[in-house]
Amino acid sequence: xxxxxxxxxxxxxxxxxxxxxxxxxxxxxxxxxxxxxxxxxxxxxxxxxxxxxxxxxxxxxxxxxxxxxxxxxxxxxxxxxxxxxxxxxxxxxxxxxxxxxxxxxxxxxxxxxxxxxxxxxxxxxxxxxxxxxxxxxxxxxxxxxxxxxxxxxxxxxxxxxxxxxxxxxxxxxxxxxxxxxxxxxxxxxxxxxxxxxxxxxxxxxxxxxxxxxxxxxxxxxxxxxxxxxxxxxxxxxxxxxxxxxxxxxxxxxxxxxxxxxx
Numbered sequence: 001x002x003x004x005x006x007x008x009x010x011x012x013x014x015x016x017x018x019x020x021x022x023x024x025x026x027x028x029x030x031x032x033x034x035x036x037x038x039x040x041x042x043x044x045x046x047x048x049x050x051x052x053x054x055x056x057x058x059x060x061x062x063x064x065x066x067x068x069x070x071x072x073x074x075x076x077x078x079x080x081x082x083x084x085x086x087x088x089x090x091x092x093x094x095x096x097x098x099x100x101x102x103x104x105x106x107x108x109x110x111x112x113x114x115x116x117x118x119x120x121x122x123x124x125x126x127x128x129x130x131x132x133x134x135x136x137x138x139x140x141x142x143x144x145x146x147x148x149x150x151x152x153x154x155x156x157x158x159x160x161x162x163x164x165x166x167x168x169x170x171x172x173x174x175x176x177x178x179x180x181x182x183x184x185x186x187x188x189x190x191x192x193x194x195x196x197x198x199x200x201x202x203x204x205x206x207x208x209x210x211x212x213x214x215x216x217x218x219x220x221x222x223x224x225x226x227x228x229x230x231x232x233x234x235x236x237x238x239x240x241x242x243x244x245x246x247x248x249x250x251x252x253x254x255x256x257x258x259x260x261x262x
Contacts (some may be wrong), residue, residue: 002085004119004213009045011045032100050080053173055067059072059086060074065090070092070093070094071093072087075100076100079103081105083105087110087111090114091113093117094117096117097119097120098119099124100123102164103125103127104126104140106126107151111135111138113134116140118142118164119146122146122167127185131159131175135156135157135158136156139161139162141162142164142167143189146170147169150171150174151173155177157196159180160183160186165189166189167191168186168189169191171197172197174198175194175198177199177201178200178204179201179223181204181217183210184208185206187212190213193217194221195220197220197221202223203218206227209230209238211239214239215237215238216237220245223247227251229252230253238242
């Protein structure tokens, strides 16, 4: 791995020294030249470039070992800013939990490097932009939660590669486009939540492949057309909601048409 650097900046000299010393104690090194004093409109800022050991990354002010970090659980930590692309170095991660924070910006494509992940939860933040196609590299995922963000664009077809998924929760975003037939590849799904988006088009008949589904949520989209008869293959469903779409009768015989009334 190439040499990595990290810049510490603070207008508080005491806090600045504290952060620098903490990293030095962890074995990091100072970049030649010492710290800089930067004058800007808000006053003086102290700045120091730190050279990390080759097997470490800094995320949200903390140092993580590339080799030893297998779980990163930072739910409910008041994290702000964007998800650093350096997170893609932590290739031994099996769980990544960043939900219930205030993260902004887009989902970095570098997450696609984390091919050992079984659980990824980025839900309940303020993430924007599209879902990167690199998500399709995470073929060991069983849980993918991106709910309650501000994600836009279409659902990438590469999600169809995630055949170990049991829970796919993309609800409460601003996703557009259609439900792709590749969703039908996810035959281990127990929960599929695509509700409260702006999805259009018809429900693909490949949905009928998801015979393990127990929960299926499509309400509050802009789906149209008829509901395919293949929906009747989903004999393990305990709850589904297709309300507030533009789905047309006649409904398949296995479905109570009352489910589709507003």
